[in-house]
Amino acid sequence: MEIVHAYVDRRMRRRPAADSSGWRDDLISRFTAGGHSEEFVRDNLISFVLAGRDTTPSALTRFFWVLSSRPDVVAQIRGEIERIRSGRRQGETLFTQDDLKQMNYLQAAISETLRLYPPVPLVPRECLEDDELPDGALVRRGWVVMYNAHAMGRREALWGRDCEEYRPERWLEEGVVGASVLEKFDVEVVEASGRRRLLMTMKMEGGLQVKLKQRRAY
The missing domain is CATH 1.10.630.10 (Cytochrome P450)
Incomplete structure (x- = not known):
């Protein structure tokens, strides 16, 4: 689980740069834009990777x-x-x-x-x-x-x-x-x-x- 968490954390830090309006169109940014916590986003990404x-x-x-x-x-x-x-x-x-x-x-x-x-x-x-x-x-x-x-x-x-x-x-x-x-x-x-x-x-x-x-x- 440490390996999986480290991988997901790296992906969360490496999100694409925002456009001129400040909007990011990647999946992670869409989650965070909905007001979800970092922990919630990480848990969902782990589900995508594993489940x-x-x-x-x-x-x-x-x-x-x-x-x-x-x-x-x-x-x-x-x-x-x-x-x-x-x-x-x-x-x-x-x-x-x-x-x-x-x-x-x-x-x-x-x-x-x-x-x-x-x-x-x-x-x-x-x-x-x-x-x-x-x-x-x-x-x-x-x-x-x-x-x-x-x-x-x-x-x-x-x-x-x-x-x-x-x-x-x-x-x-x-x-x-x-x-x-x-x-x-x-x-x-x-x-x-x-x-x-x-x-x-x-x-x-x-x-x-x-x-x-x-x-x-x-």
């Missing part, structure tokens, strides 16, 4: 794996990106928060991937006091109770008869890394087992080998 190390790559691996067999979904996402790009000044390349809020279909596609392939399939919780679950089951203080997000995401009672089907539209009936990659590249899966490897996070056995083909200039 997202496995789950984010795992989610993106499955996302691109699924899309490799769904060109119709890729076309929908790219159409959404092009529509958002058309309203911006030439030369602006980064996606803004406002851009991301408009990417409804991308959000739906990611949500559908997480429903079928949650990076953390089993979520444990420790019972602090004796309690009773809604179905009448008793749990005692100190017991560990886990819910299976992987199974819940595939329950017909919750998602309907097409619960095993990848259908982003289900999230629109009731908008990033994915956008940046799909706008500029075709992603072709070269080799992937598709098999699940269950550790603390659910990974794809052997990883995902892909070829990236740059698309025409946007």
Whole structure:
């Protein structure tokens, strides 16, 4: 923890210089501008460094794996990106928060991937006091109770008869890394087992080998 704290402290001291108006646009400055303490900011940065190390790559691996067999979904996402790009000044390349809020279909596609392939399939919780679950089951203080997000995401009672089907539209009936990659590249899966490897996070056995083909200039 001393090593991690020292690393985060260095990053906090090395923030980019402010612009002419005194504004800093980096993530750390946005936190501090919200009135949060240095300790609060440091704790959140540690969460970014540690907590997202496995789950984010795992989610993106499955996302691109699924899309490799769904060109119709890729076309929908790219159409959404092009529509958002058309309203911006030439030369602006980064996606803004406002851009991301408009990417409804991308959000739906990611949500559908997480429903079928949650990076953390089993979520444990420790019972602090004796309690009773809604179905009448008793749990005692100190017991560990886990819910299976992987199974819940595939329950017909919750998602309907097409619960095993990848259908982003289900999230629109009731908008990033994915956008940046799909706008500029075709992603072709070269080799992937598709098999699940269950550790603390659910990974794809052997990883995902892909070829990236740059698309025409946007």
